[in-house]
Amino acid sequence: MDGKIALIEAGGTKFIVGVGDSSRQIRARTRIDTTRPEETIPAAIDWLRAHGDDYAAVGIASFGPLDLDPASPDWGHVTRTAKPHWSGADIAGPFARAFGCPIAIDTDVNGAALAEWLWGAGAGTNSTLYLTVGTGIGGGAVLGGHVIRGLSHPEMGHISMPRHPDDAGFTGSCPFHGDCLEGLAAGPAIAARWGASLSDLAPDHPAHRIIAWYLAQAIRSFQAILQPARIILGGGVMQTPGLLDQVRIAARDAGGGYFPGEVSEIVTPPGLGGDAGLLGALALALGRERTIG
Amino acid sequence: MDGKIALIEAGGTKFIVGVGDSSRQIRARTRIDTTRPEETIPAAIDWLRAHGDDYAAVGIASFGPLDLDPASPDWGHVTRTAKPHWSGADIAGPFARAFGCPIAIDTDVNGAALAEWLWGAGAGTNSTLYLTVGTGIGGGAVLGGHVIRGLSHPEMGHISMPRHPDDAGFTGSCPFHGDCLEGLAAGPAIAARWGASLSDLAPDHPAHRIIAWYLAQAIRSFQAILQPARIILGGGVMQTPGLLDQVRIAARDAGGGYFPGEVSEIVTPPGLGGDAGLLGALALALGRERTIG
Numbered sequence: 001m002d003g004k005i006a007l008i009e010a011g012g013t014k015f016i017v018g019v020g021d022s023s024r025q026i027r028a029r030t031r032i033d034t035t036r037p038e039e040t041i042p043a044a045i046d047w048l049r050a051h052g053d054d055y056a057a058v059g060i061a062s063f064g065p066l067d068l069d070p071a072s073p074d075w076g077h078v079t080r081t082a083k084p085h086w087s088g089a090d091i092a093g094p095f096a097r098a099f100g101c102p103i104a105i106d107t108d109v110n111g112a113a114l115a116e117w118l119w120g121a122g123a124g125t126n127s128t129l130y131l132t133v134g135t136g137i138g139g140g141a142v143l144g145g146h147v148i149r150g151l152s153h154p155e156m157g158h159i160s161m162p163r164h165p166d167d168a169g170f171t172g173s174c175p176f177h178g179d180c181l182e183g184l185a186a187g188p189a190i191a192a193r194w195g196a197s198l199s200d201l202a203p204d205h206p207a208h209r210i211i212a213w214y215l216a217q218a219i220r221s222f223q224a225i226l227q228p229a230r231i232i233l234g235g236g237v238m239q240t241p242g243l244l245d246q247v248r249i250a251a252r253d254a255g256g257g258y259f260p261g262e263v264s265e266i267v268t269p270p271g272l273g274g275d276a277g278l279l280g281a282l283a284l285a286l287g288r289e290r291t292i293g
Numbered sequence: 294m295d296g297k298i299a300l301i302e303a304g305g306t307k308f309i310v311g312v313g314d315s316s317r318q319i320r321a322r323t324r325i326d327t328t329r330p331e332e333t334i335p336a337a338i339d340w341l342r343a344h345g346d347d348y349a350a351v352g353i354a355s356f357g358p359l360d361l362d363p364a365s366p367d368w369g370h371v372t373r374t375a376k377p378h379w380s381g382a383d384i385a386g387p388f389a390r391a392f393g394c395p396i397a398i399d400t401d402v403n404g405a406a407l408a409e410w411l412w413g414a415g416a417g418t419n420s421t422l423y424l425t426v427g428t429g430i431g432g433g434a435v436l437g438g439h440v441i442r443g444l445s446h447p448e449m450g451h452i453s454m455p456r457h458p459d460d461a462g463f464t465g466s467c468p469f470h471g472d473c474l475e476g477l478a479a480g481p482a483i484a485a486r487w488g489a490s491l492s493d494l495a496p497d498h499p500a501h502r503i504i505a506w507y508l509a510q511a512i513r514s515f516q517a518i519l520q521p522a523r524i525i526l527g528g529g530v531m532q533t534p535g536l537l538d539q540v541r542i543a544a545r546d547a548g549g550g551y552f553p554g555e556v557s558e559i560v561t562p563p564g565l566g567g568d569a570g571l572l573g574a575l576a577l578a579l580g581r582e583r584t585i586g
Binding site for chain 1: 419420432434436437439441442443444445446447448449450451452453454455456469470472473510511513514515516517518519520521522547549550551552553554559
């Protein structure tokens, strides 16, 4: 695909909007606060228009949940979300109407998984899972060149979880499931128990050990169901110094030697750094999902 | 594919061997006890030879774990298993040498998932997961016409699990993970706690409620990761009267209304009945994995 590609990384606190091309150059980018759909989306469109209106495609990697059923009248809309103003918001439609070119939209984590598999930490493997651990927890996976989907996109933060013995009193912060992975290990669950982010707690605070253990238990479930060659851990919580190493050690213990592969190779940080979100949108726009290599 | 197809459902206690064809007829079948590889496999070959040696293909749906890496010298072998005599056993090789025709081999549950998606309870969907709950617990899934795989085939019995509050004392029976799904809810784990199979315990025995709850928690994890349109529950434990209905009720509770679809449509018994194993082998032999429809 030649020409300019409009890129949108639609997040719960900010939209990152950029202009890219098929050579993976990000020519320009900006940040727009996520306020209300009727403010944020037109601001993104205005910025893109200021960089030309001859886009060959639009790629959107968005927070969710999203309706991604091509047969649905609500394709490209957010479904129901706890985020005020955004339940039912049409994300894809305004960009389609503004630029009259093909639109690709998927979840931010599906985009990141695809980009990491194509160009990042998952390159050369047959299977890559990307998990973000931040304000929420979400995941996407690419198997054999395909982003996996069933009735809808994955919601990997909502898997069932065992309870760490030193964390028995906490009910969990997920409004749907209480103590699912997100309810136990995302940023708000950390703050609810310990009054701070993980990186603000002393390195010997038990929270580090407990969160690492939860992520390791989740990794075991991902391995048991998908056996990914790479499980890439991104997001704000994973910026905590030392956490990745603790997760690797705990994941080796949790696996009990049962799964093939070396945990230290499988569990890995993102390879694309801060551009993973926009590159996810680019990978989606380039339609690289079913193209191997 | 015209002609006869040799079918092997290789289980831990019995091999079911049959002759089929592309019209899904099973022309003949037999049962051979699983003893040692050097007895059981030649017995299967002898029986197949007695029905002719002009096979167009061989399909094998086997217990595992299996090495399914086409580049591995141990392709088609069992890897390590707790089952005496079978660690390292070459399953595919003897059939390949005996019949000199193409061989397809995969796990029994991958075969069952493929057959159920093609011809059974998953027909017409984009995503089907098959879980067997018996002496062990294993699962396979077909997404968009593809059996999913990563570094190896899934080992769905080994996901991490929460603990039912009325089951706190049991350490779990999995030699690798203790209280993974298989360690809590497979037949031996039921017998270890309650001294009987679930179907031999009175309908008001708490074991029914506890096992249904564990399967529901597992279903939530399968939904969160794969969002299957069908989650098919087979295996001996699922023959327990009333269990499927209890699982459905518990799965609706566990999901908290978060996932799309109706639990009573998603969670379902097998559609292929007693032939699922041989039809799994047939689906593998017909190379139907990537063929939609």
